[in-house]
Amino acid sequence: MAYTDIVREERHVAPANYSMKIDSFSLLSEMVDNSYESREFEASSYRWKLVLYPNGDKSRNGDGYISLYLDKYLTIGDGRLKRFSAIKNKWGFPQMLSLSIFNNASNGYLIGDSCVFGVEVFVIKNEGKGEHFSMIKDPSDGxxxxxxxxxxxxxxxxxxxxxxxxxxxxxxxxxxxxxxxxxxxxxxxxxxxxxxxxxxxxxxxxxxxxxxxxxxxxxxxxxxxxxxxxxxxxxxxxxxxxxxxxxxxxxxxxxxxxxxxxxxxxxxxxxxxxxxxxxxxxxxxxxxxxxx
CATH class of the missing domain: 2.60.210.10 (Apoptosis, Tumor Necrosis Factor Receptor Associated Protein 2; Chain A)
Known part of the structure; x- marks a missing residue:
């Protein structure tokens, strides 16, 4: 798949394979350098991760954008995980969405400092699995x-x-x-x-x-x-x-x-x-x- 094959669209349903909800997005952007990787999840007998750059993947001209990738692993016979390709193991968007558009609440991507990213690898029945990531600042009992x-x-x-x-x-x-x-x-x-x-x-x-x-x-x-x-x-x-x-x-x-x-x-x-x-x-x- 080349970047020219990508079709952008707005949907009204959750992604079938994996969802990553993030609360306190502003804290994530402030506190975590580089990227945040989701937990591994399975889709169609493969293992995957979502890789989010909240401040953009600067190595791929993503500065000023949200960068989002899908990182692919291959499950082999003895149960170990191995990257599918040492040359190209990630596909995605270095410039998925500009931060100015993303941060504008009227656009509906970031609401109450919460947002959701998701992925569909193939057309399969909804697995409904996901993770809810948030960050707490100055916990009262900390x-x-x-x-x-x-x-x-x-x-x-x-x-x-x-x-x-x-x-x-x-x-x-x-x-x-x-x-x-x-x-x-x-x-x-x-x-x-x-x-x-x-x-x-x-x-x-x-x-x-x-x-x-x-x-x-x-x-x-x-x-x-x-x-x-x-x-x-x-x-x-x-x-x-x-x-x-x-x-x-x-x-x-x-x-x-x-x-x-x-x-x-x-x-x-x-x-x-x-x-x-x-x-x-x-x-x-x-x-x-x-x-x-």
Whole structure:
């Protein structure tokens, strides 16, 4: 299929194979660099993904547009997935729709910061499967505090905080009081980890912007770092090996350690939410579906 073979049309029914509803589209555009990939879905014995560039695929002259692609995989005999072609595995629209038209609510593509993208691979009966992706900014329960007492007596390589429930997930902080790997003896290392990964579906991922902080307990001149990243099955915790130098920590004028207690904080600034979604339930009066 060449781009010249593409026919653009406006429809009144949801796409038959897969729908991807996105809430908080403005946050997605602001927080996530490059692209967002849907979960894998099956259509006509093949595995696929939708790949959305909310700010345009700049590598293909998509700047200023919504870019949307269909990424194809081939299922082979032993059940493994393999890209159908190493040369051309994605088809789609680098310039699907200009952002100026898309962002204009009167056009009906983006309503209440929500939109829907979809795909039909072949003409088949409606499978009705899909996903509902949204992003939450500053969740109300997204801050937690850990008082690390008797800091001078800590001798183990690392310590875990209690488990905190925030943003519908369980989290824990991981502290290396004397540093991790090459920073041992030089820096304190600090990480945020997910503690409830077993409840996620296969191939899960979770976008999080979070702040790690060590409190100045007198003047509020805290030391903090903010990180944006995707958590997944192979990366269940993120942080900084060189979070703060041990010299700074032990400098009494910084007030990080008071009465031999260090106060560590974690704050969730923004995180993604992914739910199963009945794509067949979409109707024209609620959303305009863009069909790839």
């Amino acid at each position: 801050a937690f505090t850990w008082e690390v007492q008797k800091f001078s007596e800590l001798t183990a390589e690392f310590y875990y905080s209690p488990v905190y429930l925030a943003g519908r997930h369980q989290w824990k902080l991981k502290l290396f009081p004397n540093g991790n790997t090459k920073q041992r003896g030089k820096h304190l290392s600090l990480y945020l980890g997910l503690d409830d990964c077993t409840k996620f579906h296969a191939g899960w991922k979770l976008f999080v912007e979070f702040t790690l902080r060590i409190r100045d307990q007198v003047r509020s001149h805290h030391h903090e770092e903010t990180i944006r990243t995707w958590f997944n099955a192979s990366e269940k915790d993120w942080g900084l090996t060189s979070f703060i130098s041990l010299t700074e920590i032990k400098n009494q004028s910084n007030n990080f350690i008071v009465n031999d207690t260090l106060i560590v904080e974690g704050v969730l600034n923004c995180l993604s939410v992914l739910k199963d979604f009945d794509g067949a339930s979409l109707i024209r009066k609620e959303y305009t579906t863009l069909v790839l």
